[in-house]
Amino acid sequence: MRILVVEDDLEAQRYLVNGLKEAGHVVDDAADGDIGLTLALSRPYDCAIIDRMLPKMDGLTVVAEMREHGNTMPVLFLSALSEVDDRVKGLKAGGDDYLTKPYAFVELLARIDALMRRRAPAAVKTKLAVGDLELDLLTRTGTREGQAIDLQPREFRLLEYLMRHAGQVVTRTMLLESVWEYHFDPQTNVIDVHISRLRAKIDKGFQSQLLHTVRGAGYMIRGAK
Amino acid sequence: MARNSGFWHWAQRVLHTQAFRITLVFVFFYAVTATALVAFTWWNAQRALDAQTDDTIEAEVSGLREQYQRLGVIGLSDVITGRVGQHGSGLYLLQSPTSSVLAGNLVELPTSAKLMGNFVEFDYQRHLEGKEVTRTARGRAFFLQGGFLLLVGRDISDQKESRRLFTTTLPWSVGLMLLFGIGGGILMSRNLLRRLDAITRTSSAIVAGDFSRRVPQTASHDEFDALAENLNVMLERTERLMKGMREVVDSVAHDLRTPLNRLRNRLEEMQRRIDPEDPHLDDIDAAIAETDRLITTFNALLLIAEADSGITRGTMAPLDLSAVVADVADLYAPLAEEKEIVLDVAPAGVLTIEGNRSLVSQALANLIDNAIKYTPAGGHVAVSAGETPRGIDLTVADSGPGIPAEDRARVLERFVRLEKSRNSPGTGLGLSLVAAVARMHDAKLTLGDNTPGLKATITFPRTFVKKPANRE
Numbered sequence: 001m002r003i004l005v006v007e008d009d010l011e012a013q014r015y016l017v018n019g020l021k022e023a024g025h026v027v028d029d030a031a032d033g034d035i036g037l038t039l040a041l042s043r044p045y046d047c048a049i050i051d052r053m054l055p056k057m058d059g060l061t062v063v064a065e066m067r068e069h070g071n072t073m074p075v076l077f078l079s080a081l082s083e084v085d086d087r088v089k090g091l092k093a094g095g096d097d098y099l100t101k102p103y104a105f106v107e108l109l110a111r112i113d114a115l116m117r118r119r120a121p122a123a124v125k126t127k128l129a130v131g132d133l134e135l136d137l138l139t140r141t142g143t144r145e146g147q148a149i150d151l152q153p154r155e156f157r158l159l160e161y162l163m164r165h166a167g168q169v170v171t172r173t174m175l176l177e178s179v180w181e182y183h184f185d186p187q188t189n190v191i192d193v194h195i196s197r198l199r200a201k202i203d204k205g206f207q208s209q210l211l212h213t214v215r216g217a218g219y220m221i222r223g224a225k
Numbered sequence: 226m227a228r229n230s231g232f233w234h235w236a237q238r239v240l241h242t243q244a245f246r247i248t249l250v251f252v253f254f255y256a257v258t259a260t261a262l263v264a265f266t267w268w269n270a271q272r273a274l275d276a277q278t279d280d281t282i283e284a285e286v287s288g289l290r291e292q293y294q295r296l297g298v299i300g301l302s303d304v305i306t307g308r309v310g311q312h313g314s315g316l317y318l319l320q321s322p323t324s325s326v327l328a329g330n331l332v333e334l335p336t337s338a339k340l341m342g343n344f345v346e347f348d349y350q351r352h353l354e355g356k357e358v359t360r361t362a363r364g365r366a367f368f369l370q371g372g373f374l375l376l377v378g379r380d381i382s383d384q385k386e387s388r389r390l391f392t393t394t395l396p397w398s399v400g401l402m403l404l405f406g407i408g409g410g411i412l413m414s415r416n417l418l419r420r421l422d423a424i425t426r427t428s429s430a431i432v433a434g435d436f437s438r439r440v441p442q443t444a445s446h447d448e449f450d451a452l453a454e455n456l457n458v459m460l461e462r463t464e465r466l467m468k469g470m471r472e473v474v475d476s477v478a479h480d481l482r483t484p485l486n487r488l489r490n491r492l493e494e495m496q497r498r499i500d501p502e503d504p505h506l507d508d509i510d511a512a513i514a515e516t517d518r519l520i521t522t523f524n525a526l527l528l529i530a531e532a533d534s535g536i537t538r539g540t541m542a543p544l545d546l547s548a549v550v551a552d553v554a555d556l557y558a559p560l561a562e563e564k565e566i567v568l569d570v571a572p573a574g575v576l577t578i579e580g581n582r583s584l585v586s587q588a589l590a591n592l593i594d595n596a597i598k599y600t601p602a603g604g605h606v607a608v609s610a611g612e613t614p615r616g617i618d619l620t621v622a623d624s625g626p627g628i629p630a631e632d633r634a635r636v637l638e639r640f641v642r643l644e645k646s647r648n649s650p651g652t653g654l655g656l657s658l659v660a661a662v663a664r665m666h667d668a669k670l671t672l673g674d675n676t677p678g679l680k681a682t683i684t685f686p687r688t689f690v691k692k693p694a695n696r697e
Binding site: 009011012015016018019022053080081083085088100101102103104105154180182183184185186187188190193194197 | 475478479482483485486487488489490491493494497516520521524527528531537539540552555556557559560563583586587590591594597598655
């Protein structure tokens with residue numbers, strides 16, 4: 001995938017570019033808003049990672065200009081600013097996701113993967129399936145090997161999010177943000193408890209395990225190879 | 226219906242203004258004084274007029290008496306006939322001792338005039354333009370020497386009419402005066418209210434966090450404009466201060482996060498590059514974990530600073546506290562269950578407060594997190610929201626060891642952790658953040674005894690119900 005990185009802190013930029021290249025992406029970089037906008041408008045990218053504070057033109061303006069020119073590529077904002085209303089400003093300006101520095105690289109990688117995947121116009125699905133696990137989005141019920149799984153509403157949403165991102169790493173923060181709509185870090189890792197309960201419902205008593213823990217990153221649901 | 230109640234609301238506001246009350250008192254005193262003055266003047270004028278009439282009659286009487294003495298009854302009746310012929314307002318009647326009319330323009334002696342010697346008012350009939358009309362007169366009847374009766378009077382119907390007109394118009398004038406006074410009062414109050422409302426609207430927008438608002442000024446340079454100007458200068462200064470605060474918070478955040486970011490990046494890079502078998506990997510993992518703790522503490526401190534500085538007030542919106550309780554409790558339910566703690570959520574109806582969902586949720590999460598952390602297995606944690614006389618309460622009560630009364634104020638300070646808990650994970654900022662979020666919402670955090678256990682309550686102020694938007 002082609003990714004544009006606009007970041008003025010050169011060390012952070014180098015690190016970001018290296019990391020993304022190691023993950024198999026093609027990366028272009030820019031160190032200020034002007035060059036960033038020019039690149040964004042002249043070359044096709046699958047995703048852009050843009051710092052909020054940039055010389056010459058700040059990140060919000062870059063994205064607002066991109067959207068003005070009809071450019072719809074997914075954008076992830078990186079910000080070292082304080083947080084309470086900055087996230088809202090970023091999303092209002094046309095950003096698709098928002099990550100506060102310092103971040104864990106796995107978190108960033110999982111988020112841009114999700115952003116780029118989201119871009120592909122998925123047909124309106126009424127059923128999600130991973131291996132022999134099926135989720136009916138209309139009746140809001142789940143079955144595995146034809147056996148009904150009893151899911152609470154929140155468990156259903158959690159499983160739906162995981163299955164929509166099947167084969168991708170989903171971090172705890174991503175789950176907290178999209179399933180609970182919280183943008184803070186609970187002191188205790190409550191998400192792990194939710195996952196282990198969900199795992200007990202969908203994996204317990206079955207041959208193959210679908211819900212995997214990705215060490216140091218988060219979770220992933222995927223069918224048996 | 227809504228329009229109607231809007232009008233009543235408006236009317237009530239107008240009637241309760243100081244301007245309207247002052248106008249009302251003023252109009253009342255003005256009406257009383259003016260009425261008294263007019264009535265007194267009029268009464269005096271009437272008295273003078275009556276006296277004048279009496280004087281004229283008296284003069285005529287003495288003239289006629291003289292004529293009688295000089296010329297006798299024949300001469301007197303001639304004089305009277307002559308005067309009647311002048312068609313003035315004079316009334317005369319000369320009767321013989323046998324009560325036959327000798328001269329004059331009255332047909333008979335009016336009943337009320339039979340009281341001899343005194344001035345009396347009486348009605349009489351008169352032909353006027355072919356019609357018989359009843360008119361009022363004032364006069365005096367008396368006996369002349371020889372038993373003749375003479376009545377001399379003057380027509381006072383016009384005076385009477387003006388007197389009647391006056392007494393009927395006076396209440397109307399007073400009524401009109403009051404009406405205009407009240408109308409003027411309403412107009413004045415409305416103007417005053419409009420100016421004050423503009424100031425109130427601006428100040429509530431500012432309290433809600435919009436520091437760019439200014440009190441509107443008019444071209445009239447009156448005392449309201451002077452007040453508005455002063456307020457605006459003050460607001461200008463406050464906005465500059467808030468902006469400065471925002472910049473400080475932002476640059477502190479930026480200047481600390483940038484090196485923290487580089488530090489974490491480098492550690493992660495080392496972690497990725499190092500051979501998985503290398504014994505130093507554990508050290509790197511530990512360093513990353515330590516960095517993350519540093520970041521968590523820093524974020525919590527920054528959030529407390531932000532909540533306390535007031536720069537987050539702009540993010541507040543109407544929020545249903547019951548929904549917040551249900552959502553956060555839902556997040557923590559499995560954790561409580563795993564620790565064999567019963568998490569009780571008391572259902573409540575919609576409880577609207579003015580708040581920031583994320584911060585209120587985080588504060589509640591911190592309280593529940595603490596409660597679960599310190600409550601032993603088999604205990605229970607009760608979360609509830611409800612209206613009390615003081616406001617809207619959000620309560621988390623546990624059956625843990627609680628906090629001794631003397632330590633309760635201290636644990637709200639930053640970084641204070643009680644000895645017993647020093648080794649359990651946490652930044653020591655959890656309760657400080659809750660307290661800061663409470664302060665930001667003009668709410669009060671109280672720690673009480675749940676006998677046994679801790680009972681933490683955040684009391685939010687009741688949000689005032691938005692007025693119907695029928696003005697402007």
